[in-house]
Amino acid sequence: MDILFRYKGGKKRRRESFKMKNGEKNGAFIVKLSVSGGIFAIELVYLFLVSGFFFDEKISNYFAYFKGVKLAFIFIPLTTWFASSYTLTNIIFNKYLYLKPDDDKKNKNKLTGKKSKNTGAMIWPESPELQLVVGEIHEKNGNRKEKPDWLTIDAKGLYTGILVFGSTGTGKTTACAYPFLDQLAKYKNKSPEEKIGGLILDVKGDFWKEAVSILKRNERTEDIVIIEPGSGYYFNPIHYPHLDAKIIAERLYSVLENMNSNDGRQDSFWKDKSINLLANSIDIIRLCMDYATLSDIYEILSDENKLGNIIDYAKNLIKIKSNKTETYANELKLAVSYFSGADYAGLDERTKAIIKSESLRVCSDFIKPVFKDTFCAPQEKLNFPGFHEVVNSGKIVILNMPESKYGLTGKIIGIMMKLDYFRTVLNRVYKSVIDDKVNTKRPVLFICDEYQNYVTSGDIESDAEFFARCRQSKAINIVLTQSYSSLKLKLGSEEKLNSLIGNIRSTIWLALSDDYSREKASKICDKEYKLKITENITEQDDRAVFNPYIGKLLSDDNTISQGTTKTYEKMPSFDTDGFANLKLNQAVYRVYSGGEVKGPGVVYLHPIYRPKTKSYFD
Incomplete structure (x- = not known):
């Protein structure tokens, strides 16, 4: 009925x-x-x-x-x-x-990427599966296509990473970072087990506001964790009791390498000595006090009396062996022998001063109250959930410490958080075997604008190594930078640059301003057969006579021939001028999706402020 x-x-x-x-x-x-x-x-x-x-x-x-x-x-x-x-x-x-009828009465076409017959509006290609819509694809000659195709990257392609290049003002952030985050934040946003978690690094100070707005718009307000001085979250970047102190020390030194724009020619002696000093400082504080902070490291390295006091205290602990294991005693002996032996005490004062100076650069700001309160808080006050919980529960951590306001301290925290996040993500697969509570269904996201400020290439932990191994952990990495030159400057060598970009399958190039980056991009896009037309004009005369009065050859009988040669030759798909002349929100792409490489070609991006129903040409 x-x-x-x-x-x-x-x-x-x-x-x-x-x-x-x-x-x-x-x-x-x-x-x-x-x-x-x-x-x-x-x-x-x-x-x-x-x-x-x-x-x-x-x-x-x-x-x-x-x-x-x-x-x-x-x-x-x-x-x-x-x-x-x-x-x-x-x-x-x-x-x-x-x-005319109202917009809500207009015909709505459900087909992906098709225009409504009545309105001409573009229909955004929605899908329940994990995918990323990059933009529209029109005619190769730049003309508008009545029914454009859409450039999309599927889940398998996303797990191999996306690298976005573009000079200042070309639309990297508004046309790539923001809309990409918007789409991924919406994916399974009401599913506790599958909604995306991850880390967002902001170096400029404006990204975090739009990121928060996007997450709130996609009903992810409760998942937002903002790290900044005074935010209410207390985070100690070196408090990892189960992690070897040398790994933490190398993370700290990675900040110095990024800041120094290492040219690859520096003597490894200073690097090794600085890492050893930081590692043993962490060890002796951790073993004696059960808890170490960056302000503690600064205090013992900047004051020989305090260093002597903690060494004496460590020696007493070794003697009494109070309720400690033999392993603990051996580790403490190694730390004491380092500071008392030739590796540190035996160095001449000038060498020691240089090593201490380098090590103190990453600790000095943390004695300031504004940083000490948040990043060197007492152990019982720490409330940052940790990246294991972030990844497992779908939280999204946003670092809001722009360099313009916080200087080197923001970079230290950013790099430390990035490397900790990388290690946590890589351990997902291993931990899921021994712990059923580890969530392996959830994709995780890393977005970093102005990536050159956070890129690292350590001996133990490096970005290139992470990008090469993270696919199985369902890690989506979207990094945006100005040029290949800026990355090479921070990494120090062409080999390290090639290692990094070789482990990221998808690349999007907006307009590039420097010659090195344009040439690099043109080579990566490879070559294709193109038509080459050559025209020749030949004039022949066997009876020509030179006239000295006018300084020219004169002839009454000459033959002129003209020829045109057409050949197909392998030439760059996009030459260097092609990357220089790209318009705003226009990009060259070469992406991995659907088990194959798409492109190279030109894609027309959709900035966050443009309605999804409007074409690039509208």
């Missing part, structure tokens, strides 16, 4: 709708017919009463002999006038009086 009632009700509504539409059409017809009749009546009044056509004696005498002509002369114009008046009424009515 209920089905029958709904059917009858639906049928009744369709009838009413049909009647309403017919009523609207009939009303319009009556209006147009009435106006046309009025115009026609005015024309008749003018013809019969005003013009005097039928009262002119000469005309009457003429038509007296041709009555048929007179009738035709009268009725043909009358018919024409009526048709003209009706046409004029139609034009005026359709252009100025007819109200």
